[in-house]
Amino acid sequence: xxxxxxxxxxxxxxxxxxxxxxxxxxxxxxxxxxxxxxxxxxxxxxxxxxxxxxxxxxxxxxxxxxxxxxxxxxxxxxxxxxxxxxxxxxxxxxxxxxxxxxxxxxxxxxxxxxxxxxxxxxxxxxxxxxxxxxxxxx
Amino acid sequence: xxxxxxxxxxxxxxxxxxxxxxxxxxxxxxxxxxxxxxxxxxxxxxxxxxxxxxxxxxxxxxxxxxxxxxxxxxxxxxxxxxxxxxxxxxxxxxxxxxxxxxxxxxxxxxxxxxxxxxxxxxxxxxxxxxxxxxxxxxxxxxxxxxxxxxxxxxxxxxxxxxxxxxxxxxxxxxxxxxxxxxxxxxxxxxxxxxxxxxxxxxxxxxxxxxxxxxxxxxxxxxxxxxxxxxxxxxxxxxxxxxxxxxxxxxxxxxxxxxxxxxxxxxxxxxxxxxxxxxxxxxxxxxxxxxxxxx
Numbered sequence: 001x002x003x004x005x006x007x008x009x010x011x012x013x014x015x016x017x018x019x020x021x022x023x024x025x026x027x028x029x030x031x032x033x034x035x036x037x038x039x040x041x042x043x044x045x046x047x048x049x050x051x052x053x054x055x056x057x058x059x060x061x062x063x064x065x066x067x068x069x070x071x072x073x074x075x076x077x078x079x080x081x082x083x084x085x086x087x088x089x090x091x092x093x094x095x096x097x098x099x100x101x102x103x104x105x106x107x108x109x110x111x112x113x114x115x116x117x118x119x120x121x122x123x124x125x126x127x128x129x130x131x132x133x134x135x136x137x138x
Numbered sequence: 139x140x141x142x143x144x145x146x147x148x149x150x151x152x153x154x155x156x157x158x159x160x161x162x163x164x165x166x167x168x169x170x171x172x173x174x175x176x177x178x179x180x181x182x183x184x185x186x187x188x189x190x191x192x193x194x195x196x197x198x199x200x201x202x203x204x205x206x207x208x209x210x211x212x213x214x215x216x217x218x219x220x221x222x223x224x225x226x227x228x229x230x231x232x233x234x235x236x237x238x239x240x241x242x243x244x245x246x247x248x249x250x251x252x253x254x255x256x257x258x259x260x261x262x263x264x265x266x267x268x269x270x271x272x273x274x275x276x277x278x279x280x281x282x283x284x285x286x287x288x289x290x291x292x293x294x295x296x297x298x299x300x301x302x303x304x305x306x307x308x309x310x311x312x313x314x315x316x317x318x319x320x321x322x323x324x325x326x327x328x329x330x331x332x333x334x335x336x337x338x339x340x341x342x343x344x345x346x347x348x349x350x351x352x353x354x355x356x357x358x359x360x361x362x363x364x365x366x367x368x369x370x371x372x373x374x375x376x377x378x379x380x381x382x383x384x385x386x387x388x389x390x391x392x393x394x395x396x397x398x399x400x401x402x403x404x405x406x407x408x409x410x411x412x413x414x415x416x417x418x419x420x421x422x423x424x425x426x427x428x429x430x431x432x
Contacts, residue, residue: 007182009183011180011289011292011370011374012179012289013179014182028354029354032354039352040351040352041352041354042351043354043360044360067367068360068367070189079183079190081289082289112301
């Protein structure tokens with residue numbers, strides 16, 4: 001089966017670098033499936049899940065908090081700030097995180113602080129939804 | 139003239155100093171290895187991002203809405219210098235060489251009629267620059283990177299930079315840090331980060347896919363996200379390089395210090411032995427001349 005090299009990098013390390021059959025990335029306006037020979041594409045990523053397929057099965061599902069993706073016929077690169085495999089996330093600690101972030105928003109004094117906390121909250125909420133969906137799917 | 143006891147105490151104190159410097163050298167060596175790994179790990183992202191930015195920037199000139207981060211505002215009146223130093227001392231000329239370079243830049247920019255603002259990263263730089271150019275320092279970040287430098291630290295600095303830029307508080311921004319060459323050699327680097335310098339000739343000579351790309355959403359939006367992120371990445375990389383350089387410089391400095399302490403111990407031991415011998419000889423002479431007098 002045809003494969004495409006896929007690289008997922010964060011500023012701190014390379015999260016994944018291997019040949020895959022297909023990868024589904026969370027584009028800003030919807031998920032995009034990348035197969036070998038995809039047309040060149042530059043896309044923003046929204047916070048969501050990158051799903052990596054090998055043959056017909058899912059190799060790994062990684063939650064990313066937004067970033068950029070570049071697809072050329074030869075390769076697919078995703079630049080993200082942070083990526084965590086869905087398996088490594090746990091519902092209870094996410095719920096605590098969300099509660100803390102809601103408090104942060106209440107405590108924020110400047111508009112700047114509020115904006116950051118709001119962003120983090122929406123990322124955490126998306127994360128939680130994805131984790132729940134993932135666990136139900138199992 | 140020092141007594142025997144004084145010499146002995148002196149030697150002991152130098153010996154314990156040497157133990158400390160040797161230990162610090164070992165610790166710096168271990169930290170250096172780790173810091174180098176982080177530098178290596180940060181390269182792929184920065185590399186990819188630069189490439190993406192270059193591809194986008196080639197036809198950025200044609201965009202309707204100008205990107206001040208890329209093209210500048212057309213004037214260079216206010217120059218913000220970001221000076222990255224370390225929080226701890228005892229690392230040889232590491233901080234002083236950065237600061238010397240920074241001062242040179244301040245003076246030459248002022249001579250060109252630019253007004254200067256300073257942003258300090260690291261306690262050492264903050265201390266010196268606040269003392270000498272207190273009114274120019276607009277912000278400072280210290281105690282970053284404990285236990286390790288995270289990307290979020292760099293992002294915080296970048297955010298505050300970008301806010302200042304948006305508020306029109308400066309036009310050009312340069313980052314001064316130590317580029318890590320080897321444990322012995324660090325190279326002071328000043329890098330312009332705002333507006334982003336893009337070598338257009340290089341971009342055009344490279345394989346340009348510009349017309350072939352699909353963009354989602356439009357290029358301007360992507361560029362609008364990519365440019366601020368790129369600044370955070372550049373700061374992050376500079377700080378990593380700086381951290382590695384700091385450990386390298388400390389290792390070298392501590393190695394020198396240990397060697398100097400060794401020399402000193404040898405000298406003191408020699409002086410001590412000479413003096414001891416002189417004492418014995420004198421006592422013998424006293425005994426012998428006493429016996430002869432009988």
